[in-house]
Amino acid sequence: MTDPSSSHPSVAAFEALSALTERMLQSARAGDWDRLVELERECRRLAETLQATPQAPLTPEEQQRKAALIRKVLADDAEIRSLAVDWMAELERLLDTHRRARALQRVYESRERPEGS
Numbered sequence: 824m825t826d827p828s829s830s831h832p833s834v835a836a837f838e839a840l841s842a843l844t845e846r847m848l849q850s851a852r853a854g855d856w857d858r859l860v861e862l863e864r865e866c867r868r869l870a871e872t873l874q875a876t877p878q879a880p881l882t883p884e885e886q887q888r889k890a891a892l893i894r895k896v897l898a899d900d901a902e903i904r905s906l907a908v909d910w911m912a913e914l915e916r917l918l919d920t921h922r923r924a925r926a927l928q929r930v931y932e933s934r935e936r937p938e939g940s
Contacts, residue, residue, distance in 0.1 A: 844899035
């Protein structure tokens with residue numbers, strides 16, 4: 824990995840973004856969704872700063888490095904989204920199970936009460 828302190832400012836910013844998305848991916852893999860949300864906010868701020876920063880010309884090597892970093896960020900993002908979708912599906916399944924259990928409990932409770940109460 825290139826030393827960000829010696830990189831072009833644009834490449835250094837993408838190095839930071841890549842490191843951040845790697846931490847986000849680690850959080851998603853660990854199921855630490857609260858940490859992922861915190862990191863996503865930080866990532867959004869960094870991306871907004873990057874968009875607002877004028878881009879100076881890059882050498883061919885810097886262009887290649889920047890492209891590789893963008894591909895890595897996109898790959899990390901795709902895996903994070905996949906993990907989040909899987910987690911949301913599991914959460915929905917758990918909520919559905921809970922709803923069914925509550926509905927069943929209400930049915931049993933209604934049968935236990937004497938009529939007219």
